[in-house]
Amino acid sequence: MPGIINRNITIEKTDMGFTGMFDAMASPCEILIETHDYALAKKLVQIAADEAWRIEQKFSRYRNDNILYHIHHACGEPVEVDDELTPLLNFAEQCYQLTDGMFDITSGILRRAWKFDCSDNIPTHRTIDELRSLIGWEKVSWQPPFISLPVGMELDLGGIGKEYAVDRAALLISQVSDIAILINFGGDLYATKPPKSRESWQVGIESIDGWNKTGVIKIKSGGIATSGDARRYLERDGIRYSHVLNPKTGWPVEEGPKSVTVAAPRCIDAGFLSTTAMLNGKEAKSFLEVQEVQYWLQI
Amino acid sequence: MKHKKITMALTTAACSLFNATPDVQADESADLGEWDINAAVLYYTESERVSAFEPVISAKKQIDSDESISLKLTLDSLTGPSANGAVPSINPQTFTKPSGNSSYTAPANEAPLDDTFKDTRVAFSASWEQALSRMTRMTLGGNLSKEYDYLSLGTSVMFAHDINQRNTTLNAGVSFAHDTIEPEGDIPTPFGIMQPTGTTQPRLTGTDDKTLIDVLLGVIQVVDKDSLFQVNYSYSQADGYLTDPFKVISIVDGATGLPIIEDATTNLSQVVFENRPDSRTKHSLYTQYKRNIIGDVMDVSYRYMFDDWEITSHTLDFRYRLKTSETTFWQPHLRYYQQSEAEFFRPYFVSGQQPGVGADNVYATSDYRLGEMTTYTIGLEYGEKYHDHGWSIAAEYYLQSVTEPSVKVGQLAQQELFPDVDAFMLRFNYDF
Numbered sequence A: 001m002p003g004i005i006n007r008n009i010t011i012e013k014t015d016m017g018f019t020g021m022f023d024a025m026a027s028p029c030e031i032l033i034e035t036h037d038y039a040l041a042k043k044l045v046q047i048a049a050d051e052a053w054r055i056e057q058k059f060s061r062y063r064n065d066n067i068l069y070h071i072h073h074a075c076g077e078p079v080e081v082d083d084e085l086t087p088l089l090n091f092a093e094q095c096y097q098l099t100d101g102m103f104d105i106t107s108g109i110l111r112r113a114w115k116f117d118c119s120d121n122i123p124t125h126r127t128i129d130e131l132r133s134l135i136g137w138e139k140v141s142w143q144p145p146f147i148s149l150p151v152g153m154e155l156d157l158g159g160i161g162k163e164y165a166v167d168r169a170a171l172l173i174s175q176v177s178d179i180a181i182l183i184n185f186g187g188d189l190y191a192t193k194p195p196k197s198r199e200s201w202q203v204g205i206e207s208i209d210g211w212n213k214t215g216v217i218k219i220k221s222g223g224i225a226t227s228g229d230a231r232r233y234l235e236r237d238g239i240r241y242s243h244v245l246n247p248k249t250g251w252p253v254e255e256g257p258k259s260v261t262v263a264a265p266r267c268i269d270a271g272f273l274s275t276t277a278m279l280n281g282k283e284a285k286s287f288l289e290v291q292e293v294q295y296w297l298q299i
Numbered sequence B: 001m002k003h004k005k006i007t008m009a010l011t012t013a014a015c016s017l018f019n020a021t022p023d024v025q026a027d028e029s030a031d032l033g034e035w036d037i038n039a040a041v042l043y044y045t046e047s048e049r050v051s052a053f054e055p056v057i058s059a060k061k062q063i064d065s066d067e068s069i070s071l072k073l074t075l076d077s078l079t080g081p082s083a084n085g086a087v088p089s090i091n092p093q094t095f096t097k098p099s100g101n102s103s104y105t106a107p108a109n110e111a112p113l114d115d116t117f118k119d120t121r122v123a124f125s126a127s128w129e130q131a132l133s134r135m136t137r138m139t140l141g142g143n144l145s146k147e148y149d150y151l152s153l154g155t156s157v158m159f160a161h162d163i164n165q166r167n168t169t170l171n172a173g174v175s176f177a178h179d180t181i182e183p184e185g186d187i188p189t190p191f192g193i194m195q196p197t198g199t200t201q202p203r204l205t206g207t208d209d210k211t212l213i214d215v216l217l218g219v220i221q222v223v224d225k226d227s228l229f230q231v232n233y234s235y236s237q238a239d240g241y242l243t244d245p246f247k248v249i250s251i252v253d254g255a256t257g258l259p260i261i262e263d264a265t266t267n268l269s270q271v272v273f274e275n276r277p278d279s280r281t282k283h284s285l286y287t288q289y290k291r292n293i294i295g296d297v298m299d300v301s302y303r304y305m306f307d308d309w310e311i312t313s314h315t316l317d318f319r320y321r322l323k324t325s326e327t328t329f330w331q332p333h334l335r336y337y338q339q340s341e342a343e344f345f346r347p348y349f350v351s352g353q354q355p356g357v358g359a360d361n362v363y364a365t366s367d368y369r370l371g372e373m374t375t376y377t378i379g380l381e382y383g384e385k386y387h388d389h390g391w392s393i394a395a396e397y398y399l400q401s402v403t404e405p406s407v408k409v410g411q412l413a414q415q416e417l418f419p420d421v422d423a424f425m426l427r428f429n430y431d432f
Helices: A038-059 A067-072 A085-098 A107-112 A125-132 A158-174 A267-279 A281-291 B007-020 B410-414
Strands: A010-013 A018-024 A027-033 A141-143 A146-148 A181-185 A188-191 A201-206 A213-219 A222-228 A233-236 A239-242 A259-264 A294-298 B035-046 B051-064 B067-079 B093-096 B103-106 B118-131 B136-147 B150-163 B168-181 B208-224 B227-240 B248-252 B261-263 B271-273 B279-293 B296-307 B312-323 B328-339 B348-350 B373-385 B390-402 B421-431
Touching: A010 A038, A018 A038, A027 A038, A038 A067, A038 A158, A038 A181, A085 A158, A085 A267, A085 B007, A107 A125, A158 A181, A158 A188, A158 A222, A158 A267, A158 B007, A181 A201, A188 A267, A213 A222, A213 A259, A222 A267, A259 A267, A259 A281, A259 B007, A267 A281, A267 A294, A267 B007, A281 A294, B136 B168, B150 B208, B328 B390, B373 B421
Parallel strands: B248 B348
Antiparallel strands: A010 A018, A018 A027, A027 A181, A141 A146, A181 A188, A188 A222, A201 A213, A222 A259, A233 A239, A259 A294, B035 B051, B035 B421, B051 B067, B067 B118, B093 B103, B118 B136, B136 B150, B150 B168, B168 B208, B208 B227, B227 B279, B248 B271, B279 B296, B296 B312, B312 B328, B328 B373, B373 B390, B390 B421
């Protein structure tokens, strides 16, 4: 969100070592560190927080001083992007192709019509149709490192940004220390390796009904991401509209699971798979079966 | 609905994402792709002696998180008189300049100073730091320094290896340098007697050289979250021409202590050119303790050095960086240095006791820098540091006191052979 970013870090002692906490990307973030060396823990938390804040600033669509702002305000002219955004856009393009257009980073403008505030404000078909003309990665000219967007279109890296930040933080931390760490940026996770003191990390999955931790996922290492409407939905006439929007129709996916959690080698893979599973609606389970990944569904 | 399996393609896509992504360091001071530039100007002046003006520009570029290059360019301009090594006299004394073409006169009762000293030095150094593995870094360096009569070329390699969850860093390095000197008026003959202007001076060759090898072994240990301790041992071996071609030693009368007159018409005192051993081996042990005290930084270090010229020295250094606000600091600095004299230190020779001309196996110097001396430095620095730039200004006062010989013959007893020298230094630093 725009405004002042809270850049406080809190570090608490735990049985296992330390837990560092801070806010980034509109989410509570946690770093669980298996060490009793406070200085080291502090250093690692700082690395993760700095990276999260850096990515947040760089790819936020709420700022007027970053690359996304330049791309959005280039009036159709090509904009050269840097060495970090280039592979991210390549990745997004591959995701678009792998899902036959279901995973589309140009679909973020649908949020103008859909405000998932648990109310009954359902947009009109006309509004959605107008917005649909501004969606579609195929309308973007992407010739790395140059991108040009038709006027009115927008890129939204929100669907991969937090997961990317988790993987980046893990990468930077691994360059400094090889101790066991669990990174949790608002439910998107990555574990560097299992803790010495126990067999695996245990992560609670939030129930759709509130904050009760109903499920526990055990993770040794790798990434975990969850997509779902646990806290973000609209409801009218008994129909619950999930916050996962189909970019092709502009409407929420129907009959999908309430949430999907996927484990994958990296958090960004897990995030993409969980989102794609949600986009597959009632086919979510069969989609995940084919992918041969570990997953957890809440129907 | 038939689903495609996309995990393989996805993993490949994600892999290229992280391999191709530059490793952006969390460290704010290392913005990738940009040069960190620092400019500094040093002004140094010794009372009535040498003054120096030294602009320095240095730049560092982080290529990626495990590779960086640094460049540094220094210009040094030195002017003013410096002690030539001869003793003072109750009479004015004349000396021939190194060129042999002109002379200078030292007033009565003052330590003779060669006022022709003027030199400009240009030095350039570059280093390249590269991670060899996750825990090991290597730094390769090269440097070049050129003065009017001097050329120094050097190269070095340094390794740093982190262990113990990066709480301990082991350092090892070696450097090699080759210096060539081509002094004005050529290399003097050891103990050759200075001759009047316009006559032949006792000279050997036009150029000479020396090689220097330094080996460093060190450990940096993080003691706790606020302090670290460092210990370095270094070994330094110099071989070749280590003599100062411009320094002379007076020959005095054993009874009166007056310099022997070499040439009465020009009032030239009898002085011989010094000669030092052609090798020197130094060992030094350096320890440093740094501590963060609620935002302030205390930095204490001690160095012990000894060499085979029988010089031992102790250096104590103390700095305290007082943080006065988020962006400003004051830093007082105190330094104490004490050394013993070289085994072959001879403030003067009594006539008849000087080594024979050309005796290259006998060593003697009256250069105060190899005498027993104590120096004191007191300084204060003020700086402002912001996210992307900063500046600081430092002023230092330096006092050097060389011990007078315990026995001084004749008139020398009334003379100060090594008057105290004080110096003032001002340095301005700007980080872009």
